[in-house]
Amino acid sequence: MYLHESAGNQVAESIIQGFRTRKRAALARAVTLVENGSIHAQDILEETFKHRGRSRVLGITGSPGVGKSTLVDSLITAIREHGNSVGVIAVDPSSPFTGGAILGDRVRVRSRTTDDQVFFRSLASRGHLGGVSRHTGDIITLFDAFGFDYVLVETVGTGQSEVDIMRYAHSVLVVMAPGLGDDIQAIKAGILEIGDVFCVNKADHPDADRAVSVLEAMLELNRDWKWRPPVIKTVASQGKGVVELFGKINMHLEFLEQNNLLEERVSRSHIASLEENIKRETVDRIFARSHSDGTLDRALKQLSEGKTHPAALARQLIQLYLCSEK
Amino acid sequence: MDRKIRVLVGKPGLDGHDRGAKVIARAYRDAGMEVIYSGLHRTPEELARMAVEEDVDVVACSILSGAHSTLLPRVVDCLKKEKGAGELDVLVLAGGIIPVEDVESLKESGIDAVFGPGTNTQDIVEYTRANLKR
Numbered sequence: 001m002y003l004h005e006s007a008g009n010q011v012a013e014s015i016i017q018g019f020r021t022r023k024r025a026a027l028a029r030a031v032t033l034v035e036n037g038s039i040h041a042q043d044i045l046e047e048t049f050k051h052r053g054r055s056r057v058l059g060i061t062g063s064p065g066v067g068k069s070t071l072v073d074s075l076i077t078a079i080r081e082h083g084n085s086v087g088v089i090a091v092d093p094s095s096p097f098t099g100g101a102i103l104g105d106r107v108r109v110r111s112r113t114t115d116d117q118v119f120f121r122s123l124a125s126r127g128h129l130g131g132v133s134r135h136t137g138d139i140i141t142l143f144d145a146f147g148f149d150y151v152l153v154e155t156v157g158t159g160q161s162e163v164d165i166m167r168y169a170h171s172v173l174v175v176m177a178p179g180l181g182d183d184i185q186a187i188k189a190g191i192l193e194i195g196d197v198f199c200v201n202k203a204d205h206p207d208a209d210r211a212v213s214v215l216e217a218m219l220e221l222n223r224d225w226k227w228r229p230p231v232i233k234t235v236a237s238q239g240k241g242v243v244e245l246f247g248k249i250n251m252h253l254e255f256l257e258q259n260n261l262l263e264e265r266v267s268r269s270h271i272a273s274l275e276e277n278i279k280r281e282t283v284d285r286i287f288a289r290s291h292s293d294g295t296l297d298r299a300l301k302q303l304s305e306g307k308t309h310p311a312a313l314a315r316q317l318i319q320l321y322l323c324s325e326k
Numbered sequence: 327m328d329r330k331i332r333v334l335v336g337k338p339g340l341d342g343h344d345r346g347a348k349v350i351a352r353a354y355r356d357a358g359m360e361v362i363y364s365g366l367h368r369t370p371e372e373l374a375r376m377a378v379e380e381d382v383d384v385v386a387c388s389i390l391s392g393a394h395s396t397l398l399p400r401v402v403d404c405l406k407k408e409k410g411a412g413e414l415d416v417l418v419l420a421g422g423i424i425p426v427e428d429v430e431s432l433k434e435s436g437i438d439a440v441f442g443p444g445t446n447t448q449d450i451v452e453y454t455r456a457n458l459k460r
Contacts, residue, residue, distance in 0.1 A: 107365035
């Protein structure tokens, strides 16, 4: 036991040391440990949390195929041309059947792979449904502590309701493409409500102007914006409009800072991470304990026999394993 | 700890044929692994950098251009350089059009296994699982 623990400390310590000397392998390994729920993750997060606060976190979301990854590629270039460093977290979906995943965002992100001021990490969603993986908040903390000026978080290709990214990002870019829906789609609740900046990508398509005017009309319905989200046209594959887009993103970040709203967003992301960690711990603990003492099997049998229902069972298990704990 | 095996499927060099790379990526995915696909036309330096940032257990290179004896040893060298001192903790595999007479020298240069056309993808998956280095 003692040996095991000291070995654990060594793992965390060598990673924290690696952060100090900005070794990319240390950041890469830290992400893996956090993702896998390793026993070393807690120590690493505790230490790195003290060193966060530098990065501006930009979320990039939108439907599959609208050009998020290509846009990330051109945003990396824009950020580097300003002389800033950037870490990218790109999430793609895991298979609900095998747990496997194909993480293909690097296929579009062609430039600056070996640039020392750029770090790119692909994450699988691992069953989490909000558009990011459940460890995203903690992984952003790692990137922040490593000292990037910007952290870009690209979500999985989203439908209408995967809005978790707004809880973690300081600024959210919603990417659209021409031809994806009429004005009734645009006034629905969900993803179109969370954009701080909108971008209509593939704007060389003839329907682009219509997509822009539908978005503008939707935004006009709200009269009392503190920040009126701008709508920018881009052709990411040619880098067109990206400088303007990056300018608007920075304007939004400055707006947040000048109006003391950044704090609000940062604390929102802390609450999101806290909530996620409580959920994870609780679920893991209840499943582990009820599995090891046989309660889970008995409960599942009751369920299949129709003697109880999941909501009642959930309350029972919570009562049994959480309320009795010291 | 819920450990996932992570694999970088890489396309070093100038050939533009990635059907094989996609088939093997799919096979690894179906075996429950997380596969990062590099996209076409990557340099050994880029692949090594990706392997470090993605913290992969396996680098599987697909190459059909005939430049395997030049590029694959360089992938190994770049990995060693990126990873620093000590034994490489990444399994390095190669697949594609690679004549049998080249296999021995590739292995000497640090490629762990070479899979030619017609190999059963299940055999590759099983080999991978059985030979992880960490």
